[in-house]
Amino acid sequence: xxxxxxxxxxxxxxxxxxxxxxxxxxxxxxxxxxxxxxxxxxxxxxxxxxxxxxxxxxxxxxxxxxxxxxxxxxxxxxxxxxxxxxxxxxxxxxxxxxxxxxxxxxxxxxxxxxxxxxxxxxxxxxxxxxxxxxxxxxxxxxxxxxxxxxxxxxxxxxxxxxxxxxxxxxxxxxxxxxxxxxxxxxxxxxxxxxxxxxxxxxxxxxxxxxxxxxxxxxxxxxxxxxxxxxxxxxxxxxxxxxxxxxxxxxxxxxxxxxxxxxxxxxxxxxxxxxxxxxxxxxxxxxxxxxxxxxxxxxxxxxxxxxxxxxxxxxxxxxxxxxxxxxxxxxxxxxxxxxxxxxxxxxxxxxxxxxxxxxxxxxxxxxxxxxxxxxxxxxxxxxxxxxxxxxxxxxxxxxxxxxxxxxxxxxxxxxxxxxxxxxxxxxxxxxxxxxxxxxxxxxxxxxxxxxxxxxxxxxxxxxxxxxxxxxxxxxxxxxxxxxxxxxxxxxxxxxxxxxxxxxxxxxxxxxxxxxxxxxxxxxxxxxxxxxxxxxxxxxxxxxxxxxxxxxxxxxxxxxxxxxxxxxxxxxxxxxxxxxxxxxxxxxxxxxxxxxxxxxxxxxxxxxxxxxxxxxxxxxxxxxxxxxxxxxxxxxxxxxxxxxxxxxxxxxxxxxxxxxxxxxxxxxxxxxxxxxxxxxxxxxxxxxxxxx
Numbered sequence: 001x002x003x004x005x006x007x008x009x010x011x012x013x014x015x016x017x018x019x020x021x022x023x024x025x026x027x028x029x030x031x032x033x034x035x036x037x038x039x040x041x042x043x044x045x046x047x048x049x050x051x052x053x054x055x056x057x058x059x060x061x062x063x064x065x066x067x068x069x070x071x072x073x074x075x076x077x078x079x080x081x082x083x084x085x086x087x088x089x090x091x092x093x094x095x096x097x098x099x100x101x102x103x104x105x106x107x108x109x110x111x112x113x114x115x116x117x118x119x120x121x122x123x124x125x126x127x128x129x130x131x132x133x134x135x136x137x138x139x140x141x142x143x144x145x146x147x148x149x150x151x152x153x154x155x156x157x158x159x160x161x162x163x164x165x166x167x168x169x170x171x172x173x174x175x176x177x178x179x180x181x182x183x184x185x186x187x188x189x190x191x192x193x194x195x196x197x198x199x200x201x202x203x204x205x206x207x208x209x210x211x212x213x214x215x216x217x218x219x220x221x222x223x224x225x226x227x228x229x230x231x232x233x234x235x236x237x238x239x240x241x242x243x244x245x246x247x248x249x250x251x252x253x254x255x256x257x258x259x260x261x262x263x264x265x266x267x268x269x270x271x272x273x274x275x276x277x278x279x280x281x282x283x284x285x286x287x288x289x290x291x292x293x294x295x296x297x298x299x300x301x302x303x304x305x306x307x308x309x310x311x312x313x314x315x316x317x318x319x320x321x322x323x324x325x326x327x328x329x330x331x332x333x334x335x336x337x338x339x340x341x342x343x344x345x346x347x348x349x350x351x352x353x354x355x356x357x358x359x360x361x362x363x364x365x366x367x368x369x370x371x372x373x374x375x376x377x378x379x380x381x382x383x384x385x386x387x388x389x390x391x392x393x394x395x396x397x398x399x400x401x402x403x404x405x406x407x408x409x410x411x412x413x414x415x416x417x418x419x420x421x422x423x424x425x426x427x428x429x430x431x432x433x434x435x436x437x438x439x440x441x442x443x444x445x446x447x448x449x450x451x452x453x454x455x456x457x458x459x460x461x462x463x464x465x466x467x468x469x470x471x472x473x474x475x476x477x478x479x480x481x482x483x484x485x486x487x488x489x490x491x492x493x494x495x496x497x498x499x500x501x502x503x504x505x506x507x508x509x510x511x512x513x514x515x516x517x518x519x520x521x522x523x524x525x526x527x528x529x530x531x532x533x534x535x536x537x538x539x540x541x542x543x544x545x546x547x548x549x550x551x552x553x554x555x556x557x558x559x560x561x562x563x564x565x566x567x568x569x570x571x572x573x574x575x576x577x578x579x580x581x582x583x584x585x586x587x588x589x590x591x592x593x594x595x596x597x598x599x600x601x602x603x604x605x606x607x608x609x610x611x612x613x614x615x616x617x618x619x620x621x622x623x624x625x626x627x628x629x630x631x632x633x634x635x636x637x638x639x640x641x642x643x644x645x646x647x648x649x650x651x652x653x654x655x656x657x658x659x660x661x662x663x664x665x666x667x668x669x670x671x672x673x674x675x676x677x678x679x680x681x682x683x684x685x686x687x688x689x690x
Contacts, residue, residue: 010678011072022174030061048166050332051210054151071116079124080282080386087131106138117145125152168207175202182216279337283386284326358391362410370520372558409444450488484522506530524562544573564593583613604633620661628674629682
C-alpha cells in the first residue's frame with residue numbers, strides 16, 4: 001500500500017490547505033512537549049470544544065517536529081468510526097500495515113513499532129474514549145520510541161497525560177485576523193471603521209474558529225452591518241430551542257451549535273435538507289453518491305450539484321484536500337446535520353439508501369474485478385473504505401439478512417484483495433454466523449472468508465472454510481465455483497508444506513472459460529497457486545509454463561493482481577535459468593504491477609526476487625539496499641517471507657552471497673540505507689534501475 005512522504009519523511013500528514021492564524025504560544029508548548037529531545041511525557045492531549053481548532057493545531061505542531069520522528073508522523077482519523085472496538089484497526093490502517101495475522105491489533109502495532117521512533121495523532125477521540133484508553137495503555141509502556149498526541153473534547157484521564165486545554169481565539173487579535181482572512185474570499189477588506197463591528201461579531205461567537213469561518217463567508221450575501229445586526233439581534237425561537245436542547249453541554253459548545261444553527265437558518269430549505277442527508281456519509285463523498293443517496297421527495301437529483309456548490313460557498317461542505325471531485329463535512333457540521341436528520345424522521349431511510357448505494361458499488365466492483373478496471377476498483381475501494389464499513393455495519397444490523405450476506409461476500413472479496421483483511425474477516429464472520437441458506441451469495445462469502453484466512457496464515461481455519469466452500473460449490477452445481485474452491489484447498493495444502501497434495505488438487509481443477517467477476521479472479525489464482533507450488537518444489541520449468549499461461553490470461557482479461565504474481569514467478573525461473581537480465585526486467589514488472597494495486601505482500605516478494613537478480617548481475621551494493629527495502633516492506637505485512645521456510649531459506653542464501661561479495665561492513669551500510677527508505681521512496685528506487 002502506498003505511503004505518503006514529505007521531503008523524504010515518512011508518514012501520512014495531509015498538505016496544509018489553508019493558512020494558519022494565531023496560536024503561537026500553544027504551538028511553542030506543543031513543539032516542546034512533542035520533541036523527544038526535550039519533552040519527557042509521551043501522551044499529550046489537546047482538549048477543547050468542537051470547532052475550536054484542535055485538529056489544525058495538532059497538525060501544525062506535528063509538522064514542526066516531524067524531522068525528530070524518522071519512522072513517521074501518522075494521523076489516525078477516528079471521526080468516521082461508528083462501531084466499538086475499531087480504534088486499533090484504524091491505527092493499523094493509517095500505518096499502512098498489511099496485517100496478515102490474527103493477533104490482537106495492539107500486538108501487531110507493538111511488534112511493528114519495536115525500536116522505531118514515531119508520533120501517532122489520534123484525532124477526534126471523544127466518541128471512542130473507551131477504546132482509546134486500553135489501546136494507549138497497552139502501547140506506551142512497551143514502545144519507548146512512541147509518542148501519542150490526541151485531540152478530544154475531554155482527556156483520557158491516564159497517569160502521565162499532559163493536557164493542553166485549547167481556548168477560543170483572542171477576539172481583538174487572532175479572531176479578527178481569522179475573520180478578515182476568510183472573508184477576503186468574498187472581497188471583504190477590513191477598514192478602520194469596520195474593526196469594532198468585526199470584533200463584536202467575533203465576540204458574539206466566543207472566538208470559536210469554525211463559528212467565525214462560517215460567519216465570514218456570509219459576507220458574500222450580507223453586508224458587514226447586516227451580519228453584525230443579525231448576530232446582535234439574537235436567534236430565532238427555533239434556534240433558541242436548539243440551544244436549549246444542548247444546554248447541558250459547555251457554554252462555548254452551545255455557542256458553536258447556535259452559530260452553526262444560525263448558518264443553517266440562513267440556508268435555503270433544500271440546502272438544509274441536503275446538509276442533513278449528507279450527514280450519513282462516514283467520510284468524503286462524490287457528487288454521484290450524493291445524488292444517489294440524498295435525492296428524494298422535494299429534493300430532485302438534478303438539483304443536488306447546484307445545492308452542493310452553494311454549501312461549499314458557505315463553508316458547510318468542503319472540497320477534499322487532495323481530490324477536488326470529493327467533498328466532506330467537518331465533524332461538528334456533520335453532527336448538526338445528523339441531529340437535523342433525526343428531527344426530520346429520515347435517518348433510517350437515508351441510511352438504508354446509503355447502504356444500498358455502497359452495496360451496488362461493491363457488487364459492481366466484484367463483477368468487474370477481473371477486467372481492465374481492476375486498478376480503478378482498487379483505488380475506489382481504498383477511497384470509499386469508511387463508507388463501505390458504515391454501509392456494511394448498517395446491513396449487518398438490519399433484520400433481513402440477505403442484504404448483509406450479499407454485501408459481505410462482495411465487500412469481503414474487495415477488502416481481501418486491497419489489504420483490509422481484518423475488516424473482511426469481521427463482516428464475513430458476522431454474516432456467516434447467521435447460518436444463511438445455501439445459494440450463490442453464501443458460496444461467495446465462504447470463498448472470501450477462506451481466502452482471507454489464507455493470507456492471514458491461519459491455516460487450520462483456512463482448511464475449515466475451504467471444506468465448507470467445496471461442499472457449497474458442489475451443492476450449487478456451479479463449475480466455476482468448484483474451481484474457485486480448489487484454490488482454497490490447494491493454497492492451504494501448499495502453505496502447509498504438502499506440495500504434492502496441493503499440486504494434485506490444483507492440477508485437477510477444470511480449465512474453464514475465465515469469467516470477469518470475483519470467481520474469475522479465483523480461476524486465475526488457482527493457476528498462480530499451482531505455479532507457486534511447482535516453484536517451491538524446484539520444478540522451475542513446470543512453474544514457468546503455468547505462470548506464463550497466467551500472464552497471457554491476465555493480459556487477455558486486463559487484470560493485474562494474478563498477473564503480477566505470475567511475473568514474479570517467471571522472474572524466479574529466469575534466474576534459475578541464468579538469464580539475469582530477463583530476471584531483473586521481469587521482477588521490476590512484477591513490482592510495478594503490485595504497486596498499482598497497493599499489494600504489499602506481492603511487492604515484498606518481488607523485491608526479494610529483484611535483489612537476487614541484481615546481485616547475480618554483479619551489483620552487490622544495490623542488491624543490499626533492495627534487501628533493506630524489502631525488509632521494511634515485509635515489516636508492513638507482519639510475517640516476513642510469509643513465514644515460509646523455503647522463502648526464508650532463499651532470502652538468507654542471497655543475503656550470504658551479497659555479504660561475501662561486499663564484506664559485512666559494506667553490506668550493513670547499504671542494507672541500512674535501504675531499510676531507512678520510506679515505502680514509496682524505496683519502491684521508486686527499486687523500479688528506477690541504474
